[in-house]
């Protein structure tokens with residue numbers, strides 16, 4: 123939610139660009155079926171909960187001390203996970219972690235964006251990219267997408283050549299549309315971004331792969347090889363089913379990891395967070411088993427919605443964009459009245475539903491069926 127209105131903080135000496143704005147956040151409503159924030163519907167398995175308790179208890183014995191500021195053990199385990207799951211070897215010096223990938227993205231914009239600089243994203247996309255840009259004083263450029271929500275590479279290259287942004291965001295799979303981006307497209311944008319800024323070290327290209335594990339395609343991570351300005355951003359919020367943990371990470375050239383040290387707060391990642399994330403990484407195989415279930419439920423949602431005559435954007439994520447509604451807010455309310463909360467991202471005519479458990483998805487599909495019946 124980013125609307126303009128009169129707000130209590132307008133009376134304060136707040137920065138001009140924040141005046142009249144409202145904070146980001148989906149409604150947290152207490153309804154039976156919540157499919158609006160791309161969370162994983164499966165609670166962590168009990169053996170993992172027990173292991174977290176153990177590791178957190180051990181960390182608690184040392185809470186009088188600051189945590190490992192460089193999170194070395196955690197970065198080592200994240201590097202193992204990335205190497206194992208993508209087949210591309212990554213070392214701890216190439217990995218950095220923070221409180222959710224939102225904080226990773228914020229640190230990247232603090233280091234590479236900022237006043238007098240710009241970042242571009244291809245919209246509709248994850249709206250926090252623009253908001254983090256605003257929060258860090260980075261100018262925001264809204265780049266184009268085709269009507270089918272794929273990136274028009276020629277138009278994107280032209281926008282990059284004209285605007286010469288210091289930071290380029292590519293979200294794959296994209297939120298809220300679910301659209302994956304081909305490796306060739308990322309490479310074309312990378313080349314365009316470097317060509318547009320021949321001096322000063324080029325431009326950073328940040329590939330936001332928050333939903334990477336749900337894709338039909340392999341990760342874009344191997345593209346960092348030999349490309350110093352390419353960053354892959356990931357999270358444990360989705361595939362690891364740990365949105366409440368707040369753990370995001372990036373993989374890039376070690377120089378990028380060194381650069382974000384200049385802006386990170388000291389001891390930003392608490393000992394409790396590090397211990398919990400390490401416990402979750404011990405259970406990677408079990409957690410990724412849920413990903414397979416969610417991928418097949420996502421594919422089922424696509425198939426069943428299309429069978430009802432509903433338009434669906436191809437999805438590589440754990441959610442599905444569906445429409446098109448003459449009045450998407452009314453359709454959103456109609457589903458809510460039936461106990462199902464989905465997301466209205468403000469993309470005209472479209473709504474987004476997160477793949478839940480089979481029962482939750484059935485409830486959603488029934489609600490859509492009723493909505494269609496009611497309107498015909």
Ligand code: PMP
Pocket residue numbers: 159160221222223224225248293296297330332333356357358359365368369370
């Ligand atoms: N990137 C994208 C594309 C997202 O959709 C989200 C979460 N909605 C994030 C980043 C941030 O996730 P987190 O901070 O929980 O890691």
